[in-house]
Amino acid sequence: DSGVTQTPKHLITATGQRVTLRCSPRSGDLSVYWYQQSLDQGLQFLIQYYNGEERAKGNILERFSAQQFPDLHSELNLSSLELGDSALYFCASSAISRGGWRAGELFFGEGSRLTVL
């Protein structure tokens, strides 16, 4: 158990709809990352938050948005869903934001599987 909790585990919805994925990081971790995993693209970095502020942005579509709340949990909002948005969405957290020898150690949740029909 990584200590990162994601809900829901599975979600089936229709095109054009909006969904919210939720993530609770490991206790004490200030950084939250969102990744999308699909068969053809692999694991793609979407966005990072550190202590409530956006820190880095990757290949996140404009239809997607995220935020991190004062209690450090994070939500990823996906709107105007398309068939191609079907994927596994992972949240990860880390304790180290300013580098150090374990800068790459992310702790991943078990993911939210989104199916858009």
Next chain:
Amino acid sequence: QKEVEQDPGPLSVPEGAIVSLNCTYSNSAFQYFMWYRQYSRKGPELLMYTYSSGNKEDGRFTAQVDKSSKYISLFIRDSQPSDSATYLCAMSANSGAGSYQLTFGKGTKLSVIP
């Protein structure tokens, strides 16, 4: 050209075999190199971590980084059925402001047959 290239496999080996997994990359700024293991229906978990070039050994696992060739490898000795998983290489550069976002390979699916 993708920043990180990894043969997706699948790779099937008999129990006890030595497994070699590889990734190549194009970004010279990468300085942190990792291997993550992902079991079916689970999130990735960090397996090996290397900074810059060189080798690192941990039990049956050895990670190698050759920055001059932009090539990293993971070797698994005496492979076990419990090693059956998808192995993802990951890399990061210090992108400033405390951000170490990872770039992942697509992953190699490994099956170790008893």
